[in-house]
Amino acid sequence: MAKPAMTRKNKPKSDAAEDRDFALHSLQEAHQQSPRYAATADEMLTFYEQMLLIRRFEEKAGQLYGLGLIGGFCHLYIGQEAVAVGLQSALSEGLDSVITGYRDHGHMLAYGIDPDVIMAELTGRQAGISHGKGGSMHMFSTQHKFYGGHGIVGAQVALGGGLALAHKYREDGGLCLAYFGDGAANQGQVYETFNMASLWQLPIVFVVENNQYAMGTAVRRSSAETEFYRRGTAFRIPGMKVNGMDVLEVRGAAEVAFKHVREGNGPVLIECSTYRYRGHSMSDPAKYRTREEVQDVREHKDPIEGLKKVLIEQGRAEDDLKAIDKAIRARVAQAADFAENSPQPDRQELYTDVLVGEY
């Protein structure tokens, strides 16, 4: 690899200290000055539809799991919808890449990937996006530059660093958006990646989806530093703390962060404070938090209800929004139907795709 491309931009020595402080705080300051993205009416409606699609899709997935049509682990994204929708709406389609962990249905839907093929993957059918061979935790769409869907906590962060390296190497102007959880944020490879990403000024936005829990472990029980956005400081990665329950704030933060990265300044670390309403996976007895805590977030911070309020304030008729919900429910019911009635993979699929070549 050509060395000059990988070395840090030389900055004047004299004001290095000030410059460092400036870089580390400037994005957060810029975001705080006007946190909410000034969305057009159309954009706002699209955000609403996308979040609602994720919500209804996940509710349906939960039902299908209960009926035994979906097996194994199934991690729902309910409550966190604003994060994927806010961030991914700011990506350049066909250019930027996205990678995440096993809680991945929402990120795929935020991309506009056909709910039918996602649901059919959940039911393990031939028509599924991985032909039924991946399942809930392992879904990919190279067409959309969505690189998964990874079951090993933290692995996607280093892989995201690699995707960013490829963007930089090819000089294609793209960036990588790498999502991980508050629990994943404690894995060592995350920090190895931070260091290299900053050292090599890779075009990557690290996103901690801080939903307050890693399985049954509340953030304060696993993390010495619970302000995750600060964790890049030692690697000179600017951090931003964002209200992940407000899609407009998330989108606003994306505008600031993506600009910084696209201008060749290296990585940004965004912490989105969010919340998952459901258990960690379908088999989580959820004894580690009270029902009141969950209900309180649902009632006061719900990202979809929040945006609904804004839409109504702006003059949208409640009936219009009801009609949207109805259409989305119908769309999701159709996806469930498709997923239930598609055939299982052909038994020959068992042996395909193990290797690319024949030897």
Added chain:
Amino acid sequence: MSIELKMPALSPTMEEGTLARWLKQEGDAIGIGDVIAEIETDKATMEFEAIDEGTLGKILVAEGAEGVKVGTVIALLATDGEDDSTTAVRAEPVEAAPAAESSVAPIEAPVKQVAKPASQAVTDPAIPAGTGFTSTPVREALRDAMAEEMRRDDRVFVMGEEVAEYQGAYKVTQGLLEEFGPKRVIDTPITEYGFAGIGTGAAMGGLRPVVEFMTFNFAMQAIDHIINSAAKTNYMSGGQMRCPVVFRGPNGAASRVGAQHSQNYGPWYAAVPGLIVIAPYDSADAKGLMKAAIRSDDPVVFLENELVYGRSFDVPDVDDYVLPIGKARIVRAGSDVTIVSYSIGVGFALDAAQQLAEQGIDAEVIDLRTLRPLDKQAILDSLAKTNRLVIAEEGWPTCSIASEVMAICMEEGFDHLDAPVLRVCDEDVPLPYAANLEKLALIDAARIVAAVRRVCYAD
């Protein structure tokens, strides 16, 4: 319109459950997110939440009903029209619901029946005649072993993800925090490499850590410490520095959890000099070998199996039940052919032996129990008796325990062989998620029966 509320599947392995309690009564208004009932699964008590709003109609399954099959309609929910969200779901219950009151036998039952005659056939010599037995699930046998060793030796402590407050992701450490407190039952962050190193270092420093990996798939993050730090220290230090650590957790395929969560690491660790590798099948072995593992002065990799955790087997009522490491066990005596297996494979092998008996073939089943050091003599003795051998392993065939056993038979048992040794392993592919493909990929009794018939030239 009214929506059918069905008995939900609440875990990957749940087939039926107990309807512990109705929290809403007929006629109650139900909001989204309200808890309608409490359901006991194979692992835990779970809350059954409403996903639609309406009024609770008829309750069809009474409180306290056990063995309610997943998919059984348990109540009706009246909604006010509009909502078409549930009508599209037409899945029929997996099986017709039995009358709710007639409690169905637990799923463990058939397994137990298979295991029973075997343990009668060959009594472990260490158990005095007249000893009583208690039927115990494997997960409890493991927990009991850890608890007993923790009471006996205050250097023993447990660490891992969700082992304390959550009571273990698979409930193997249930109750330990309560008895031993947070100093000895330690929740770690999700940092396998780090805490495997800390566990190894603590062992070097004189403690006796039991390090739980939530599953062994995640131990790949930590394998450097298991192999480079734990396994080699005693040798490199000329015997000065011990590393008495136990790495334990579920290993092998679970149920529909896909390629990254379904692998058998038995052959990986068994390839490493300096490690002890144990992979028990039933509760008594799990208990006796876990106690031995904790007492061992060597680093032990202790491979459990999630699908076996809930099965119950007899454990002898002996005060301090410790089994020898490195000894296989004949779990069913036979004269025509030997089936060698370990871990969950033993269950399949016993099933196969039963079927073969009906076909007039008398199979001996050997449970290896320890994969390193491997009990060669037990294999060779059985081979000398039956002259035919099949090895069944829930894992990939290439460079496996199966290939190792075959090599031993070639090198040291050749004169006793009347037929080539055959192996029955999983298909040589990453494990797929789809139900039908997963079934095709994994070993089962039918494949063992077929292989045995081949080595017996029965077809």
